[in-house]
Amino acid sequence: MVAVHTKPPRAVSRPSPAPAHPRHRTPGRWRRWLLAAAFLAPALAVLTVWIVYPTARTVLRSLFGRDPHEFVGLDNYHTLFTTDTLTTAIRNNALWVAVVPLTVTAIGTVLAVLTERIRWSAAFRTAIFMPMAVSMFAAGVIWHVMAEKDPQRGTLNAVVGAVHDAVSPTGVLANGRPSTPALTGDAGSGIALRDPVRPGQAAPLGLTGIPARDVPPGSVRAAIPPAAADQVTGTVFRDFSPGGGRPGVVEPGEAGIPGATVELRDAGGRVVATTRTAADGGFRFTGLAPGDYRLAIGPDTFAAPFAGVDWLGPKLITPTIMIAYVWMWAGFAMVLIAAGLSAIPREVLDAARVDGASEWQVFRRVTVPLLAPVLTVVLVTMVVNVLKVFDIVMAVASESTQDDANVIALAMWRTSFSGDGDYGLGSAISVVLFLLVLPALAFNIRRFRREGRR
Structure with a gap:
């Protein structure tokens, strides 16, 4: 018989189980929270002091009358929509929103396209953009002087008068x-x-x-x-x-x-x-x-000499201010749209031309659709700006025509600080202005988030 010796099984060492850890590390979590709070605290403090508190205080103040202790509820808002001066301001602002953003965007697009095709385009763009270097109030003062009715003083009427005299000369006698x-x-x-x-x-x-x-x-x-x-x-x-x-x-x-x-x-x-x-x-x-x-x-x-167009009169004051505002912002729109144009692949435009498209068709069917994101930025920015327009209106319109050129921001300032001293009604006007701006801001935020996900 052969003896068979079996080898005893070798003991396999197993790693000892790791000690149980707590589900959350409380000290580390609080450390991260405190670090984030330390970085956010200055910004939150500034936002609270300069944004949140004034907004809440303004909303609350709008519920009180001229006397800060007299609660009037929504009476200020009723006054806002029933007083002729304030309804004129709302109507003018609606006209601004309907006309100015589209005009600025259209002119900026045309200028951006044209400057790509001319020599010395940098100098031309600089000249068009130059009004942005001037404060809005200073530009308003300039346009107020340019729009003077006397052709000897107002540049606009001097130009119109030169054309008028060429077409219909002044008579040799004033009377007889x-x-x-x-x-x-x-x-x-x-x-x-x-x-x-x-x-x-x-x-x-x-x-x-x-x-x-x-x-x-x-x-x-x-x-x-x-x-x-x-x-x-x-x-x-x-x-x-x-x-x-x-x-x-x-x-x-x-x-x-x-x-x-x-x-x-x-x-x-x-x-x-x-x-x-x-x-x-x-x-x-x-x-x-x-x-x-x-x-x-x-x-x-x-024939009487040309007496001048009353640009600063009640009928033309709002269009005059709009022209001045477009002059100010056309350069801004041109620069943004020109940057968008430079990002469009030239192969796409050349392919359209090779396929037989005219320059107008290339512009309308290729360039404008590709520029849609940039045009949207310009348009929304201008909508927000014209809703808040104030300083150029105050500078161009004299006191006698401010009622006719009135806008919401100017109405708020005049009601609160320019003699009336009705802070309750002024607060109500500012709340309405804030609510009007919110949709444009919400649209911008949604667009930014949508682009961020791409």
């Missing part, structure tokens, strides 16, 4: 009236000779009511030119002789009116010829057929 019953009419419709004239006759057309300082420069002593058989002549003169004289008769010392418009009319009153008087007031119509004619000093002679 007939010196004798032989003439009829007035400066507005023209001054005509009552009796008809025939070829070969001369007619003096005397005017009075003209101060010596208003006689046109270059005037000399009045004289009637002789008339040939097929001519009608005459003179337009200032019918005033020192020491007296005979009305309707050209006498020594009486000045001719140069540059006056004289019309020759047929028996039916239709103008058949016009001419202008010489330095001595004389005029001449030649080549006339026999018959009766009538002479008249045309109303152009008395």
Whole structure:
């Protein structure tokens, strides 16, 4: 028999179980919380002092009247939507939101596209962006001076006046009236000779009511030119002789009116010829057929000089401020949109052109859709800005027209601090303004989060 020796099993050592740990490390967790709180505390303190507390206090104050101890509930909000001045502010703000953001975005887009195609684009963009370097209040003061009604002071009216004078020149006389019953009419419709004239006759057309300082420069002593058989002549003169004289008769010392418009009319009153008087007031119509004619000093002679457009008046004050605001912000929109344009792959635009698309089609169907995120940023930013617009309105609009140019922020300031001292109603206005801005802010936050998930 063979003895079989079995080897005793070797003891396998097993690792001892790890000591049970607590589910949470309390000291470490509190340490992390304290560290986060230490970093957040300054920001939270600033937000509480400058944002949370003022907001809560403003909402609470809006429920009280002019007297801070008089609780009025929602009466301030009722007043806000029933007072003419405040409803004008709300209506103007709605107009601002409807017009300005779209205008700024459109102009910025056009400028951004154009500056990509010109030389010295950096200089051009700098010039367009330059108004952003000026404070809004300072820009408002500049535009207030530019929009002055007097063309001698206001730049806008000086430009408009130059165009006006080119199309409709100013008359040589500010005013005038007939010196004798032989003439009829007035400066507005023209001054005509009552009796008809025939070829070969001369007619003096005397005017009075003209101060010596208003006689046109270059005037000399009045004289009637002789008339040939097929001519009608005459003179337009200032019918005033020192020491007296005979009305309707050209006498020594009486000045001719140069540059006056004289019309020759047929028996039916239709103008058949016009001419202008010489330095001595004389005029001449030649080549006339026999018959009766009538002479008249045309109303152009008395055309008033351009008095200026009332840009700062009640009707135009809001559009004027909008133009100034667009001038300020167009550069901002241009820079942002130009940055978006530079990120568009040129291969996409070239492919569209190769496929036969025109430049307008490339812009409308390719460029604008690719720029949609940037355009949205500009548009929403401008909506928020125009809802809060204040300083440029206050600077451009004089006190007499602030009621017509009123916006919500200006109404809040005027109600609270500019004499009224009604902090309750002013707080209600600010709460409404805050609620109007919230949707735009919420839209921006959602868009940022959506883009962050991509």
